[in-house]
Amino acid sequence: MARRNFGTQVTALVVDDNALNQKIHQRLLESVGVRNEVVTNGKEAVDIHCHGKRFDLILMDMDMPIMNGIQATKELRSMGIGSMIVGVSSRCPETEIRKFMESGLNDYHEKPLNTAKLNSILHKMNPNFTSNNK
Amino acid sequence: MDGLVQLQKQLVDYTASLFREGFLDDQFNQLQQLQDESNPEFVVEVVTLFFEDAERLLNELSKTLDSSFPNRGQASIDFKKLDAHVHQLKGSSSSIGAQRVHSVCISFRNSCEEQNVEGCLKNLQQVRHEYSLVKTKLETLFRMEKQILEAAG
Numbered sequence: 001m002a003r004r005n006f007g008t009q010v011t012a013l014v015v016d017d018n019a020l021n022q023k024i025h026q027r028l029l030e031s032v033g034v035r036n037e038v039v040t041n042g043k044e045a046v047d048i049h050c051h052g053k054r055f056d057l058i059l060m061d062m063d064m065p066i067m068n069g070i071q072a073t074k075e076l077r078s079m080g081i082g083s084m085i086v087g088v089s090s091r092c093p094e095t096e097i098r099k100f101m102e103s104g105l106n107d108y109h110e111k112p113l114n115t116a117k118l119n120s121i122l123h124k125m126n127p128n129f130t131s132n133n134k
Numbered sequence: 135m136d137g138l139v140q141l142q143k144q145l146v147d148y149t150a151s152l153f154r155e156g157f158l159d160d161q162f163n164q165l166q167q168l169q170d171e172s173n174p175e176f177v178v179e180v181v182t183l184f185f186e187d188a189e190r191l192l193n194e195l196s197k198t199l200d201s202s203f204p205n206r207g208q209a210s211i212d213f214k215k216l217d218a219h220v221h222q223l224k225g226s227s228s229s230i231g232a233q234r235v236h237s238v239c240i241s242f243r244n245s246c247e248e249q250n251v252e253g254c255l256k257n258l259q260q261v262r263h264e265y266s267l268v269k270t271k272l273e274t275l276f277r278m279e280k281q282i283l284e285a286a287g
Contacts, residue, residue, distance in 0.1 A: 030173075
């Protein structure tokens with residue numbers, strides 16, 4: 001119950017070009033009450049913020065057409081966006097993950113995202129939150 | 135009622151065999167846990183997206199590694215493009231818990247990195263085979279679930 005209550009106070013943006021990942025991430029977020037929107041590349045993520053929208057949490061894929069996750073994260077940070085930005089990618093090399101983190105991420109998780117990883121993200125956002133409650 | 139109980143047992147046993155034989159891993163469990171009354175078709179929808187993704191990517195892999203030209207030299211194959219497609223397939227298969235497809239994709243990526251044409255051809259055959267198997271298994275699973283729903287009225 002506590003997890004779902006905190007979740008309902010959070011808004012999220014899913015940034016991913018793959019329909020399968022979009023669906024899974026959206027459903028994961030919905031399962032804990034997080035209202036969310038989806039965009040399909042980094043440029044759309046930047047544009048939605050230019051139009052005034054703000055989100056508590058951004059799940060950012062790395063490899064996307066037009067603008068990738070690294071560029072998008074840098075742009076959002078340079079715009080002063082202070083949201084929790086979590087990189088979610090299936091890229092493994094340390095060097096690539098480090099580059100992604102250095103662009104301004106708060107956290108990084110390897111795909112696929114699952115309940116345990118989402119719980120850990122929500123716990124980072126609110127240390128009072130625990131995953132014991134469902 | 136007995137018929138329904140029998141169907142349910144068959145489903146449980148069949149699902150367990152898919153995990154035991156390595157076709158599926160815990161990620162599939164995660165997807166099932168996300169399915170509820172408000173999203174009753176979630177797993178079928180996600181797996182359908184995986185099928186579409188996989189078929190498109192297998193097509194692309196075949197085109198890139200065109201096997202109608204067996205003497206195709208290493209120099210003419212775009213290994214970077216090949217690797218990009220395999221990477222996507224690896225990601226999709228991992229997202230739905232298709233463990234055996236995912237494992238073959240890991241080998242396939244190694245072959246791409248080594249620019250090993252024969253290895254890539256073999257891996258393509260393997261990934262097609264594993265994909266075909268898991269597709270059949272999942273379609274059977276969904277058919278069984280549908281039979282149970284119909285039997286339960």
